[in-house]
Amino acid sequence: MKAIAVTFFLFCFVFPAALAQLRFGFYGRSCPRAESIVANVVANRFRRDRSITAALLRMHFHDCFVRGCDASLLIDPRPGRPSEKNAGPNGSVRGYEVIDEAKRQLEAQCPRTVSCADIVTLATRDVVALAGGPRYAVPTGRRDGLRSNPADVNLPGPTIPVTAAIQAFAAQGLNVNDMVTLVIGGHSVGVIHCSLIQDRIADPSMERTLNAQLRNQCRAPNDPTVFLDQRTPFIVDNGLCLEVLRQRGVMRIDQSLGLDGRTRGIISSFASNNALFRQRFAQAMVKLGTSRFLSGRAGEIRRNCRVFNNGR
Known part of the structure; x- marks a missing residue:
């Protein structure tokens, strides 16, 4: 309660x-x-x-x-x-x-x-x-x-610049803090295909151990996947923030958030305070879910989520 x-x-x-x-x-x-x-x-x-x-x-x-x-x-x-x-x-x-x-x-x-x-x-x-x-x-x-x-x-794609990300989220009624929180929180779990992180693998600023690991993993055929958060890949927490501050961001946008002057402070505050991250993530998720929606008599209540009620 x-x-x-x-x-x-x-x-x-x-x-x-x-x-x-x-x-x-x-x-x-x-x-x-x-x-x-x-x-x-x-x-x-x-x-x-x-x-x-x-x-x-x-x-x-x-x-x-x-x-x-x-x-x-x-x-x-x-x-x-x-x-x-x-x-x-x-x-x-x-x-x-x-x-x-x-x-x-x-x-x-x-x-x-x-x-x-x-x-x-x-x-x-x-x-x-x-x-x-x-x-x-x-x-x-x-x-x-x-x-x-x-x-x-x-x-927004994995290589989107920070400025473009700020603009994309602003179009949804979300501010810079919301954007950082939702991107980092959303990427705290899950995987990404190697074909989408070639720019990061080629980036000499990536931490050496992770870079060598990813190069090895991505040699496998059929475009394998790697964890976005190498620290706690199945837990929604601030682990990715800690990784980003060590130049271990796997996705370009994640690492960029740790470097850009407009967003680095937010990443640093989350890295040192998981309770703060949890609070902000909850708030941002509620805000995302209420930024734009249909209510009242607009739209419909589908009987089958995959099909409009009129069958069209």
């Missing part, structure tokens, strides 16, 4: 307009077990596969960065009708079956009540806590979008 109260205060203080449309416990009467159903599905998957943390974080970010948190990423493409899943940056997004299972159970319990957009937000919240990250409350009441077009997808 204490963690929920703290997060509620932060939300009320920073996002009063959004709180008028979304609220904590939105499904308290219409589907009382909604959040526990999502939590159980996520926990069952996490017990079998800890890599699902990175998958759900990526899904949440990629959905919210395109027209807001409206589950537009979940729509399957059809012949002659591509969707956001067809866009290059979304080719590596996975974990859709977790959302499908939660939706299946929710439809059996409370038909056409809980949105897919809220399921993604809740599932991400739950998996972060399971992976050692902060426990925080999220307001719900989002509606599902009616558009999913690959042409709308313009996501």
Whole structure:
């Protein structure tokens, strides 16, 4: 209850307009077990596969960065009708079956009540806590979008400069602190293909031991993957900040955040204080999930997260 109260205060203080449309416990009467159903599905998957943390974080970010948190990423493409899943940056997004299972159970319990957009937000919240990250409350009441077009997808890439990253996050209503927190927090778990870090492997400033390790790992065929955080690759914590300060950032944008004058101080503060990182990450995740969304009578509540209700 204490963690929920703290997060509620932060939300009320920073996002009063959004709180008028979304609220904590939105499904308290219409589907009382909604959040526990999502939590159980996520926990069952996490017990079998800890890599699902990175998958759900990526899904949440990629959905919210395109027209807001409206589950537009979940729509399957059809012949002659591509969707956001067809866009290059979304080719590596996975974990859709977790959302499908939660939706299946929710439809059996409370038909056409809980949105897919809220399921993604809740599932991400739950998996972060399971992976050692902060426990925080999220307001719900989002509606599902009616558009999913690959042409709308313009996501930051692994080599994006800090200035461009600041601008991309600002377009989502997120400031520099939010950007650093979400990028570093999101990259504290998961892997990246070697083909996407060749610029870092060729960078003479990378710490020698890690550079030699990555060169060896990336010699393997079929574009292997390496951990983004070499210290604690399955835990949502400040480990990547410590790595970045030692020139051990695997991804270009991560290392750049540790060098740029506008962001280095944030990285340093997180590196020395994991409690601060946890607090800021919880706050930034709530802010991301409420930066843009549909509510009220906008959009729809999908019966199947992969298909619009009208079947188009």
